[in-house]
Amino acid sequence: MNGSLRSPTSEGADRRNAALSESLVLAAVIFAACLFGIYTRPLGFLANVWPANAIMLGLLLRRPAMASLPGWLAAGAAYMAADLLTGSTLVKALLLNGANMVGIGAAYAICVRLPKSKLRMEHPASLLDIALASAVGAAAAGIVGGFANPILFGGGVVSGWTFWFATEFVNYVTILPVILSAPRRGTVLPKWEEVQPQISSRLALPVLAVLFSGLAAMVIGGPGAIAFPVPALLWCGLVYPVFPTALLTLLFGLWSLAIISTTYLPGAQGLYDETALISVRLAASLIAIGPIMLAVVMQNRKELLSRLHHLATHDQLTGAANRHAFLENARKLVAGNTPVAVLMIDLDHFKAVNDTYGHAAGDEVLSAFAQRVRACLRPGDAFGRVGGEEFAAVIPKCPKPDAFQITTRIREAVSGTPISLSDGRLIKLTASIGFSLSPETEPLGIERLLASADAALYRAKAHGRDRVEIWELAVPTG
Structure with a gap:
């Protein structure tokens, strides 16, 4: 027994x-x-x-x-x-x-x-x-x-x-x-360190x-x-x-x-x-x-x-910040938090998912994808949906080795395990990631960093997808 x-x-x-x-x-x-x-x-x-x-x-x-x-x-x-x-x-x-x-x-x-x-x-x-x-x-x-x-x-x-x-x-x-x-019992009370500044x-x-x-x-x-x-x-x-x-x-x-x-x-x-x-x-x-x-x-x-x-500030499907709210938060994080890593993340062949499985399945995929990306980021990082299947993230105080580690972790989290739909079907996906890094010597604006990360993203797609590319920013020295 x-x-x-x-x-x-x-x-x-x-x-x-x-x-x-x-x-x-x-x-x-x-x-x-x-x-x-x-x-x-x-x-x-x-x-x-x-x-x-x-x-x-x-x-x-x-x-x-x-x-x-x-x-x-x-x-x-x-x-x-x-x-x-x-x-x-x-x-x-x-x-x-x-x-x-x-x-x-x-x-x-x-x-x-x-x-x-x-x-x-x-x-x-x-x-x-x-x-x-x-x-x-x-x-x-x-x-x-x-x-x-x-x-x-x-x-x-x-x-x-x-x-x-x-x-x-x-x-x-x-x-x-x-x-x-x-x-009530089980209520999670905030820590003193979180409450004190307020x-x-x-x-x-x-x-x-x-x-x-x-x-x-x-x-x-x-x-x-x-x-x-x-x-x-x-x-x-x-x-x-x-x-x-x-x-x-x-x-x-x-x-x-x-x-x-x-x-x-x-x-x-x-x-x-x-x-x-x-x-x-x-x-x-x-x-x-x-x-x-x-x-x-x-x-x-x-x-x-x-x-x-x-x-007003979040995408209802994925829970990520919408474009306007993301940019507003990103500007605050970029200011004075060098080095800053800015990521552009895109689901590979997402249109084929919608065409093959239907738009409802595509919505489930986007929601699951956003959850996996969020799990790889830190609590203070910014994450938003800036396009149909395009997402962006800002990671303050993130040197180049850490940025490579985080982006690799995101790519592996997406491709490592198929996404399970509500009807039981499995969809295996990959993601391409491009990122730029604001140098410590001269902080750059979020618009330039996003444009550079977007260029790196397209380079990752051109080189075969399911990969990470960095866009090296040239900073004038004098």
């Missing part, structure tokens, strides 16, 4: 172990989040910051394996354990956590039906749908909370629902976007503006203080991607709940005036939506412009 084959029993055991592992991770995270919320809870009242529900909803959406029956049961046990271990009565723990689970379930029932692009915060309307789901979850939790309020805190049903709704909504709206927009002091200005506006709100105070950071947060939405903007908005939400709601609103003064707290929490929720929505829109705009730029 092949040792690589596994029985259905062992595969089922692996799935059960994976589900158990996911459930335990979820329970541990929820337990820690509950403790954080409990220890920020004012005496005899609900917590100022209660991240557990939004974190659980985010994890269920990001890691669907957690949204199993064992996962829900483990999370419920974690909620109960956190309350009971910190001194809550069984009745209080059941009422509070019943509201938590009902709210999460209602929000999850909506979010799980949303397209993946919206759950990944990639769609302009992402936050609207998430805010709607958050409102439904908060309202559902508020129904349980409304009935629990007279029992636990001696308040009214309506006031309990209102306060519960505001508290749940602000936590969902500020925390959930951070979890949903966080980089970083400028101007990128720090929006963050500094958020900090200074927060300080101004604390110094000046008053009922309008919560709105002071709004322009700075919108600036962040214009400049930063979704995840950093969501993170800054979360910090704003925590700041507004923990600082303004307890200290800087008239009438609060540490007394936790219920109307003021509800007002602040709803205001923080609505303020948080704007910057993140703007960041999503800007991210979509950048991606759209990037796609349009690629369409």
Whole structure:
């Protein structure tokens, strides 16, 4: 029996172990989040910051394996354990956590039906749908909370629902976007050496503006203080991607709940005036939506412009740069990067391919040929399609021996292995290459280098094709 084959029993055991592992991770995270919320809870009242529900909803959406029956049961046990271990009565723990689970379930029932692009915060309307789901979850939790309020805190049903709704909504709206927009597992992050040249002091200005506006709100105070950071947060939405903007908005939400709601609103003064707290929490929720929505829109705009730029500068068949974009890039590479090798590459007898196999096959050949050439070039080299079956490349800082090595490698890559068509047919091709070299003593323009490489290409064709020729440039010495 092949040792690589596994029985259905062992595969089922692996799935059960994976589900158990996911459930335990979820329970541990929820337990820690509950403790954080409990220890920020004012005496005899609900917590100022209660991240557990939004974190659980985010994890269920990001890691669907957690949204199993064992996962829900483990999370419920974690909620109960956190309350009971910190001194809550069984009745209080059941009422509070019943509201938590009902709210999460209602929000999850909506979010799980949303397209993946919206759950990944990639769609302009992402936050609207998430805010709607958050409102439904908060309202559902508020129904349980409304009935629990007279029992636990001696308040009214309506006031309990209102306060519960505001508290749940602000936590969902500020925390959930951070979890949903966080980089996904397997995302290749750029190296510091690649990012550092793009970083400028101007990128720090929006963050500094958020900090200074927060300080101004604390110094000046008053009922309008919560709105002071709004322009700075919108600036962040214009400049930063979704995840950093969501993170800054979360910090704003925590700041507004923990600082303004307890200290800087008239009438609060540490007394936790219920109307003021509800007002602040709803205001923080609505303020948080704007910057993140703007960041999503800007991210979509950048991606759209990037796609349009690629369409405008690249040949759609081969993926190589088109003639205009290639020449523009080539001029930059030629300037000050001597010695520079400029290559002209042509597929031999390509017209016969179109005549024999058809134009669709010819398109496949061109695409495969371009891939092979690109594989022989360095990341910083320029490569473009300048004619029907003619391609060009610019290789900066490339002395003559290296240029011969690269051109020979390209020729062998084309002729060494037949190109396989989608219908299974094989086509064996060759390529002729001509190249010119800009001397170190006197940099030459791209037009002259291309003309010389083209002359070398025609010489290669005249000498039998499937070969490399160099055009020696004569440079005046005085």
